[in-house]
Amino acid sequence: MQTKRVPASDEVADWNAKYLWHPMVDPNVVREHAPLIIERGEGCFISDIDGNRYLDCTAGLWNVNVGHRRPEVIAAILEQLNAIEYYGTFANMANVPSIRLSKRLIDMLAPEKMRRVMFSSGGSDSTETAFKLARQYWKLSGKPEKTKMFSLKLGYHGVHFGGMSASGNTMWRRAYEPLMPGFFQIEAPYLYRNPWTDDPEQLATIVAEQLDRDIQYQGADTVAAFIAEPVQGVGGVIVPPASLWKKFREVCDRHDVLLISDEIVTGFGRTGAMFGARGWGVAPDVMCLAKGINSGYIPLGATVVNERVANAWDKPQALTGIMHGYTYSGHPVACAAALACLDIVEDEDLPGNAGRVGAHFLRRLEELRVYDCVGDVRGKGLMLGVELVRDKKTKAPFAPADAYPAKLYEAMLAQKVMVRVAAGKVILSPPLVFTEAYVDEAMAALHSAFQSVKPAT
Numbered sequence: 001m002q003t004k005r006v007p008a009s010d011e012v013a014d015w016n017a018k019y020l021w022h023p024m025v026d027p028n029v030v031r032e033h034a035p036l037i038i039e040r041g042e043g044c045f046i047s048d049i050d051g052n053r054y055l056d057c058t059a060g061l062w063n064v065n066v067g068h069r070r071p072e073v074i075a076a077i078l079e080q081l082n083a084i085e086y087y088g089t090f091a092n093m094a095n096v097p098s099i100r101l102s103k104r105l106i107d108m109l110a111p112e113k114m115r116r117v118m119f120s121s122g123g124s125d126s127t128e129t130a131f132k133l134a135r136q137y138w139k140l141s142g143k144p145e146k147t148k149m150f151s152l153k154l155g156y157h158g159v160h161f162g163g164m165s166a167s168g169n170t171m172w173r174r175a176y177e178p179l180m181p182g183f184f185q186i187e188a189p190y191l192y193r194n195p196w197t198d199d200p201e202q203l204a205t206i207v208a209e210q211l212d213r214d215i216q217y218q219g220a221d222t223v224a225a226f227i228a229e230p231v232q233g234v235g236g237v238i239v240p241p242a243s244l245w246k247k248f249r250e251v252c253d254r255h256d257v258l259l260i261s262d263e264i265v266t267g268f269g270r271t272g273a274m275f276g277a278r279g280w281g282v283a284p285d286v287m288c289l290a291k292g293i294n295s296g297y298i299p300l301g302a303t304v305v306n307e308r309v310a311n312a313w314d315k316p317q318a319l320t321g322i323m324h325g326y327t328y329s330g331h332p333v334a335c336a337a338a339l340a341c342l343d344i345v346e347d348e349d350l351p352g353n354a355g356r357v358g359a360h361f362l363r364r365l366e367e368l369r370v371y372d373c374v375g376d377v378r379g380k381g382l383m384l385g386v387e388l389v390r391d392k393k394t395k396a397p398f399a400p401a402d403a404y405p406a407k408l409y410e411a412m413l414a415q416k417v418m419v420r421v422a423a424g425k426v427i428l429s430p431p432l433v434f435t436e437a438y439v440d441e442a443m444a445a446l447h448s449a450f451q452s453v454k455p456a457t
């Protein structure tokens with residue numbers, strides 16, 4: 001995605017090209033276009049190795065919610081490192097920060113009646129854990145045939161085999177097929193692009209009915225769970241109609257299927273509610289957490305299950321052993337960082353700030369509709385997207401090889417504003433400590449970029 005820039009030293013660029021494979025990109029592209037090498041951060045700003053300072057409108061990968069280099073979080077990490085750097089949570093081992101964090105999460109998730117936490121090293125681990133616990137739950141509940149998983153097209157649930165098989169985008173799967181058997185997708189609630197309707201409520205009914213029909217088609221007695229993001233993130237910031245999650249809950253209840261909320265991006269305030277599903281008025285059975293749990297200061301994931309699910313493990317039987325977990329499940333430094341981050345999230349009401357500043361951002365993004373290449377703008381809280389189109393009338397997207405989106409990204413960087421451009425969308429997901437003044441700064445750069453960069457004719 002990046003184009004040519006002068007690296008701080010030829011040697012660094014050379015080593016990068018020779019030795020480092022970057023995720024989610026063709027290595028040949030990276031060889032041609034040196035990446036931006038970030039060296040420092042402070043609040044809502046980041047700096048590269050050449051000393052250029054950028055307004056961070058991505059919060060890393062929508063994870064640095066409390067902002068960069070917060071002294072409170074660094075102090076908590078150092079305090080834990082000075083006590084012990086690592087001891088895990090396998091079997092009958094434990095450490096204090098992971099126990100404290102599990103209690104903190106269960107308290108925060110009291111409205112959802114969550115009861116147990118399993119830690120891991122990140123988002124992909126967290127969804128994988130959810131799929132395995134869902135299958136185990138049904139075996140413990142005397143319904144061993146309930147193993148299949150449903151998800152949404154354009155959903156993203158990480159890169160492990162389960163998560164990849166649940167993810168609904170061909171681009172992420174083709175090189176690694178065959179996928180896991182038993183994973184099925186229904187249409188995304190994509191208001192801007194769907195063959196049926198412009199009416200959100202009608203779309204909610206259509207999508208929920210498809211889930212209902214396809215579960216019946218597979219046989220409800222074979223379906224373990226349905227997983228979805230409360231707002232689909234990297235698939236294009238697809239905000240579902242307001243009633244859809246309640247409809248999902250009803251369909252899952254009707255067919256005795258677990259509802260898994262992938263809160264890896266939406267958890268801890270990004271959509272304006274503390275959790276995305278809570279914002280839709282729905283209590284899931286399982287929640288996948290990562291990213292905002294400790295703002296990315298140290299890798300950490302968590303899978304949380306409600307009373308109904310946890311109760312299946314209460315009486316020992318043949319398969320109650322949880323033969324799953326990672327060396328870094330409950331890493332004490334990651335958990336200590338999380339406790340400090342969650343203090344900030346609650347004390348500074350970051351969900352409230354995300355709601356207020358996000359509403360201002362969305363209002364201002366509407367201004368971009370005057371430009372020919374802007375097909376749609378949408379968002380919830382500080383999760384926002386601008387959909388680029390080659391032709392507004394037909395909604396034709398840019399071809400994957402078209403240079404326009406990358407040029408737009410370059411124009412933003414030239415104005416010292418970092419955004420993410422992926423799959424023909426400009427994605428904006430700043431730290432949740434963002435302000436309206438920063439929004440206005442980002443908007444000035446967006447206006448200038450859309451005015452100066454034109455697609456090839």
Ligand SMILES: Cc1ncc(COP(=O)(O)O)c(C=O)c1O
Nearest residue numbers: 122123124156157158233264265
């Ligand atoms: C909704 C969602 N689920 C899962 C993941 C995977 O998380 P990780 O990259 O930490 O493995 C991501 C990552 O962006 C995500 O956005």
